[in-house]
Amino acid sequence: MLEDSRSYFVNNVLPDFQAYDQFRQRMEAGINNDLRLAAAAATSMAHLSDHLFDELRGTPGFTFSQLGDYHSHLKSLCLDFDLLKDCANAYKHRNLTKKNAKVRRFQDIAEFVVLTEYTDHDGPYRVATKEVRVKLSDGTQRVLYDVLRNVRNMWFDELERRGVAFTKNAGPSKSIGMPPRCGSSGAANLNLMIRRGEPFMLTMELRSYDPATDTSSPIDLTGWQVQASIRAEPQKAPHFLSKALSSTAIENSVSITLWNRTMEQ
Numbered sequence: 228m229l230e231d232s233r234s235y236f237v238n239n240v241l242p243d244f245q246a247y248d249q250f251r252q253r254m255e256a257g258i259n260n261d262l263r264l265a266a267a268a269a270t271s272m273a274h275l276s277d278h279l280f281d282e283l284r285g286t287p288g289f290t291f292s293q294l295g296d297y298h299s300h301l302k303s304l305c306l307d308f309d310l311l312k313d314c315a316n317a318y319k320h321r322n323l324t325k326k327n328a329k330v331r332r333f334q335d336i337a338e339f340v341v342l343t344e345y346t347d348h349d350g351p352y353r354v355a356t357k358e359v360r361v362k363l364s365d366g367t368q369r370v371l372y373d374v375l376r377n378v379r380n381m382w383f384d385e386l387e388r389r390g391v392a393f394t395k396n397a398g399p400s401k402s403i404g405m406p407p408r409c410g411s412s413g414a415a416n417l418n419l420m421i422r423r424g425e426p427f428m429l430t431m432e433l434r435s436y437d438p439a440t441d442t443s444s445p446i447d448l449t450g451w452q453v454q455a456s457i458r459a460e461p462q463k464a465p466h467f468l469s470k471a472l473s474s475t476a477i478e479n480s481v482s483i484t485l486w487n488r489t490m491e492q
Contacts, residue, residue: 232278232386232391233391236382236386236391240271240272240275240382241379243264243267243268243270244268244272244375246264246267247265247267247372251265254416254418255417255418256338256340256429257419257427257429258420258422260420261357261359262336262337265359265375266315266318266336269311269315269318269371269374270319272379273311273312273314273315276301279297279385280297298312305377305378305380307377307378310329310330310361310363310369311375311378313330314361317330328364335362336360336361337362338358338359338360338429339358339359339360339432340357340417340429340432341355341356341357341431341434342355342415342431342434343433343435344434344435344446345408345436347408349408350413351413352414352415353433354408358370358371359371433445
């Protein structure tokens with residue numbers, strides 16, 4: 228049972244954010260799991276304002292009598308709160324018609340696979356990462372994880388200000404750095420998940436890393452020909468060995484890998 232806003236924050240907001248944060252680091256893409264988890268995190272994080280307003284309305288020190296006034300206060304603490312709220316509403320309603328909406332359509336929130344090219348002593352190599360990006364009504368783009376992180380940190384401060392003590396976790400550094408290469412070929416590894424019988428679409432962006440500035444920038448692919456290889460995922464099949472010992476059967480389990488239905492041992 229969720230007894231108060233603190234319970235809602237601890238049992239919904241933080242786990243939803245952590246679930247998305249953990250999955251976005253997994254090298255799996257293709258069926259919008261990142262989008263689903265990011266939207267769930269945005270929804271619970273935005274709705275915390277409703278819970279807290281209803282709980283504190285009329286109490287000493289809480290001067291807001293209208294939910295809209297409290298939303299304006301939260302926006303003054305963190306500009307991204309307004310954007311997060313619009314993302315959650317776009318996910319719920321599909322289209323937003325209010326004049327000042329920062330996001331117009333749910334379709335403007337989408338997954339991207341980013342292939343960043345690095346160079347080490349063995350030459351160039353690429354690393355795949357994932358982002359959920361929001362296309363704003365003014366044409367600019369934001370990474371939804373950054374928005375979620377900013378609003379989450381705002382909630383730590385606001386809840387502490389309202390008498391709920393929390394130790395803020397600022398999260399990992401934004402420094403990119405040079406991750407190790409995935410293999411000798413330099414190719415990026417990414418598992419693609421495709422639902423049988425359903426449309427498949429994957430948006431990718433190729434970027435180049437600059438070690439001098441610790442930043443990456445998009446590569447202009449005008450005139451390029453891009454070639455990619457998609458291979459069947461290795462499948463694990465159980466192989467059971469039984470051995471009779473003192474009239475007792477001992478069963479050992481090992482794994483063998485199947486590639487394109489061909490067994491290799």
